Every structure is written in C-alpha cells, then in structure tokens.
Amino acid sequence: MNLRPIRVAVAALVLWSGAAGSAWADYPDKPVRLVVPYAAGGGVDNISRVVATELGKRLKQSVVVENRGGANGNIGTEYAARAAPDGYTLLMGATYLGFNRATTANLPYDAAKDLQPIARTGRAPFVLVVPDNSPAKDVAGLVAWMKKNPDKASYGAVGAGAPTNLLFPQNTGTKPVQVLYKGGSAALPDLLAGRLTFMIPTASEVVPLVENGKLRALAVTGTERFHRLSKVPTFAEAGVPNLERTGWWGLFAPAGTPQPVVKKLSDAIQVVMAEPNVIEALDKLGIEAAPQPTPAFTTFFDEELRAYMDVAKQFNLKVE
Structure with a gap:
C-alpha cells in the first residue's frame, strides 16, 4: 500500500489547520x-x-x-x-x-x-413572589387562597412557555389566569399594586424588592436555597416537586x-x-x-x- 498520498494529505491538513489558527492569533484587533x-x-x-x-x-x-x-x-x-x-x-x-x-x-x-x-x-433561581400585603405567608397559604378564590387568582408572565409558570399551577392543582407582558419590568408594577396574585421571575429581577419588603418571597427553584434569600425554601422543601430549573x-x-x-x-x-x-x-x-x-x-x-x-x-x- 502506498502511504505517500495519505501522508501528503495529512501534512496538508496540519499546515492548513496551523494557518487557520494563526490567522486568528491576533483576534480581536x-x-x-x-x-x-x-x-x-x-x-x-x-x-x-x-x-x-x-x-x-x-x-x-x-x-x-x-x-x-x-x-x-x-x-x-x-x-x-x-x-x-x-x-x-x-x-x-x-x-x-x-x-x-x-x-x-x-x-x-x-x-x-x-x-x-x-x-x-x-x-439565578426563579422566585415565587407575592405583594407585601398578600394574605399568603407561604406556598401552602398561597395554594389554599387560590383554591378558595379561583376567579381572582392570576400571575404575570413574560413568555407563555416558561416551564416554572406552567408546572407550578399543575403541581398544586390551581388554575390562576396567566397575564402576558412584554417584559418583567412591565409586570412588576401590577404585582406591587396587588393586581396580580403572584409572579415567578428570576431572582435578579426581584431580590432588591424582596429585601426592602415590597415583595414577599415564598419559594425558589433549584436544588438548594439561594444565598441572597437564605430563609426562603426551595419549591421541593415547600412541598411542590419538579421545579428545579433555574x-x-x-x-x-x-x-x-x-x-x-x-x-x-x-x-x-x-x-x-x-x-x-x-x-x-x-x-x-x-x-x-x-x-x-x-x-x-x-x-x-x-x-x-x-x-x-x-x-x-x-x-x-x-x-x-
């Protein structure tokens, strides 16, 4: 078997690869x-x-x-x-x-x-938050309130396909109305004013509002607690499974x-x-x-x- 063509091809490939790499050596210029x-x-x-x-x-x-x-x-x-x-x-x-x-x-x-x-x-985890004047002090309380007031329960969402927003009602047997917004910043004023029952945004959107007492955090997604909200349980700890995605x-x-x-x-x-x-x-x-x-x-x-x-x-x- 004549190995010369193979060796030539391999050598050419090595030379090409080296040239390609060196062409980007100065990136970014x-x-x-x-x-x-x-x-x-x-x-x-x-x-x-x-x-x-x-x-x-x-x-x-x-x-x-x-x-x-x-x-x-x-x-x-x-x-x-x-x-x-x-x-x-x-x-x-x-x-x-x-x-x-x-x-x-x-x-x-x-x-x-x-x-x-x-x-x-x-x-960052997603955080289940309610207005500071909400009667719900924990997840169990929120679920109980929504089951008792099914015609009043609603939540704000940015995307209709966000898993956490869909899985939370399914896993708790509740049927809150989904209200879609163009962005989290557009939804938060309605939550703060009590026009929404809850939201589950990322922590980066609501941690300051939780820390200054304008919102109450009830649970976080993930397999462990979030250090900025160390007293807030995970959904699993609060009795709601299958909400680990962050x-x-x-x-x-x-x-x-x-x-x-x-x-x-x-x-x-x-x-x-x-x-x-x-x-x-x-x-x-x-x-x-x-x-x-x-x-x-x-x-x-x-x-x-x-x-x-x-x-x-x-x-x-x-x-x-």
Missing part, C-alpha cells in the same frame, strides 16, 4: 460588539455590562454593549445570528432562547442551528465562527467570571457567577432547548 436583545436596565443588560467591561480588559479591546430590544428578545437575537461569523458580533443570550423557540412559530432564526454557544456566564445567561456567536475565536472567548470568560469584583458585582444583582466552557455550555444549552420543547408539547401550547 478591533472593538467587539455585545448585542443585548432587551432594553437597557433589565437583567440581561445588567449582567452584560459587568461582563463586557471585564472581558474587554482581558481581550485588550473594547467590548461595546449594543441594545437591540423588541419581540421578547427576537429582534436582537436575529441580528446577532445573521452577523458575520468573525467573533466581532456576540450575543448575550438567556433563558428566553428556549421558550421562544418552543412556543413561537416562524422565528427568523433557529437557536439550535444559527448560534454557536461560547460560555455560560451566570445563573434561569441562566450565556455568551453566543453566529454559527460558523472559527473555533480558535470561540476557544479564546470561552477561555477569557472562565477567567473573567472568577474575578472577585465580577462575582461581587453579579451578587449585588441577584446573579450567581456560574461559568461553563464551550463543551459543557453546549451540552447544557441543548438540554435547555429540549426541556422547553417537552413542556410545550406537554401543555399543548399554541404556537403564535
């Missing part, structure tokens, strides 16, 4: 845009600004946050997904990617195919982004998220720094997408 698919001041925007500042220092280039809100994150996400796959346009994605894909027809992008996961940045945030690039760029960004995020000042800044926002490199984050993201699709099928959600 200009500012990087970090697209936030929501308006300034929200949870996704807040973590993005903390990460962008420190990531820029690590990369020795500016990382500029660019807010492109609208359509529950879809406008900015499509923009990022359609950008050139060169590492200079990134996306701060979050939990919304899963339920949008599972519940929305004719999306102009596919989160499973058009985005390259780079690294997870943070996570909210998360992560960095993405357009599909097709060169792997040397993906690896450089992933490695940088692991360092950035371990910085004490970053951990402290996120903690103040009610977010836990929880980095995952590309392989682990890709597996995690795939599981999230499947989980949301499963919930959509389980509840026969109408795709809109």
